[in-house]
Structures are given as structure tokens and as C-alpha cells.
Amino acid sequence: MLTVLGRNNSSNVQKVTWCLEELGVPYERRDVGGAFGGNKDAAYLAMNPNGLVPTVLDQGRVLWESNAILRYLAASYDTGSLWEPDPGRRAEGEKWMDWQLSVLAPPMTPLFLQHIRTPPERRDPLLMATSLERASRAFGMLDAALARSAWLGGERFTVADVSCGVLAYRWMNLPIERPALPALADWYARLMGRPAYQAQVMIGLS
Ligand SMILES: N[C@@H](CCC(=O)N[C@@H](CS)C(=O)NCC(=O)O)C(=O)O
Incomplete structure (x- = not known):
């Protein structure tokens, strides 16, 4: 299942979970960053060298930068509204x-x-x-x-x-x-x- 790493009070994580719910894509979210920590651990930095949230794991891909993730989600999972093909x-x-x-x-x-x-x-x-x-x-x-x-x-x-x-x-x-x-x-x-x-x-x- 698509996984979002990041705390839910981060505006950049919120972009991703809002978009996923608009698209109706099932996902799980794990708390990382802020008071939860974990984003400076070696394992996290190996996925996202910025040590920031969100990071998204989907179909073997590791994605970061919230707006790039929005584009990826809309282009991959859109059913005809969020993504403009032209x-x-x-x-x-x-x-x-x-x-x-x-x-x-x-x-x-x-x-x-x-x-x-x-x-x-x-x-x-x-x-x-x-x-x-x-x-x-x-x-x-x-x-x-x-x-x-x-x-x-x-x-x-x-x-x-x-x-x-x-x-x-x-x-x-x-x-x-x-x-x-x-x-x-x-x-x-x-x-x-x-x-x-x-x-x-x-x-x-x-
Ligand atoms: N340009 C990045 C910025 C990511 C960012 O600044 N994330 C903040 C939360 S909004 C963060 O990770 N802060 C450190 C932390 O949560 O520990 C993006 O759009 O994804």
C-alpha cells in the first residue's frame, strides 16, 4: 500500500494526504518528524537526504518534495479531474x-x-x-x-x-x-x- 511518512500537522504532508483522499487512493501514514522524530535517522536520510517530511513510498519508488508528489499522484491515479493533460x-x-x-x-x-x-x-x-x-x-x-x-x-x-x-x-x-x-x-x-x-x-x- 502507498505509504506517507510524515506528521499530520505538517502543511506539506497535508498536501499529500488531501490529494490522496481527493483521488480515493488507499494509503497508510506513519508519524515522522517534529515531536515524533525519525527524520534524521540514517534509514530515513537514505530515502530522503533532506531529512524533511513528507516522503512517499509507492510501487518501489521513494518520492519527496510535496509538489512533485502531487504531480506524480495526479498523473498516476487521476480519474479525470485533478490532472490537466493539456x-x-x-x-x-x-x-x-x-x-x-x-x-x-x-x-x-x-x-x-x-x-x-x-x-x-x-x-x-x-x-x-x-x-x-x-x-x-x-x-x-x-x-x-x-x-x-x-x-x-x-x-x-x-x-x-x-x-x-x-x-x-x-x-x-x-x-x-x-x-x-x-x-x-x-x-x-x-x-x-x-x-x-x-x-x-x-x-x-x-
Ligand atoms: N520543499 C519541501 C519542504 C518540506 C518541509 O519543509 N517539511 C517540514 C514540515 S512542513 C519538515 O520536515 N520539518 C522538519 C520536521 O518535521 O521535523 C516539500 O515541499 O516537501
Whole structure:
């Protein structure tokens, strides 16, 4: 059976389990990383030299990098929705997946860690303020895109929405002041209506 190695409060693990449940692919998940540890052990590093989660084991393959895993899952197991076969249309969504890692995650990671995993007395107000400003700008870009099309990859839900959707949950639930972004709010409301998102992502922040 397909195996996901990674704790369920990791946004990158959540991408994978959300996608698997959207696709209806059976899987097992084992807790690795964070308080569970194991991700710096030699056996784990031999599979994933980054020592990060998630790692996916499937049909003799060892896969890491959450967005690459999303592409693999959708291309391998899709029954006609999450994966866009046309390369041009697929690139419309894929650019948001690369953007999620290079633009959205860099400010969202410190913003989340400061608010949720750092005791108040050890927080860095300047880091929190600059991260909030950068994340607000990034979500503003998503809002502009979502004002033009219903989903990030075009007219239907794809893995691009999965990649950015996990961070939207954090953005919407952190105790921060958010700019009014109506198209983003509408997209987020539609994500919240999906049972797999409810089960894998809407589980609180920890
Ligand atoms: N670019 C990687 C990033 C993976 C990553 O940073 N994972 C974090 C959790 S979200 C991690 O492994 N942190 C260390 C730990 O959990 O012990 C991906 O998209 O898979």
C-alpha cells in the first residue's frame, strides 16, 4: 500500500494526504518528524537526504518534495479531474505550485512558527511584521488570479489548488489582521466545502 511518512500537522504532508483522499487512493501514514522524530535517522536520510517530511513510498519508488508528489499522484491515479493533460493549460496551474514554494511559503513559514510554535516571550515582532506584509502581498496575487478564474489551474479544481490551499487554511486561521481579499475568500469557502480538505487540513493549527 502507498505509504506517507510524515506528521499530520505538517502543511506539506497535508498536501499529500488531501490529494490522496481527493483521488480515493488507499494509503497508510506513519508519524515522522517534529515531536515524533525519525527524520534524521540514517534509514530515513537514505530515502530522503533532506531529512524533511513528507516522503512517499509507492510501487518501489521513494518520492519527496510535496509538489512533485502531487504531480506524480495526479498523473498516476487521476480519474479525470485533478490532472490537466493539456501541457499549456497544466502550466497555468503549475506556475502557482512553484510560486507556492518560492514566494508564498517563505513568509508563511516564519509567520506560522512565530504565532503557533514560539512562546510569546521569544517572538520576534519585526520578523512577524515583515512576514505578515510579505504574505499579504502574496495572497493579494492569489486573489487577483482567483478573480479571473474559479480555480488556480483554470475552470476546475486541480493540484495547484491543493498546493496553495493548505497555506490558505493557515492564513485564514492565524490571529492576524488580513487585508480584504474577496476572490480569495470565495475560493477558500469552496475549499472548506470539500470533505478531504476538512479531514486533512482543517484540523487546527499546531
Ligand atoms: N520543499 C519541501 C519542504 C518540506 C518541509 O519543509 N517539511 C517540514 C514540515 S512542513 C519538515 O520536515 N520539518 C522538519 C520536521 O518535521 O521535523 C516539500 O515541499 O516537501
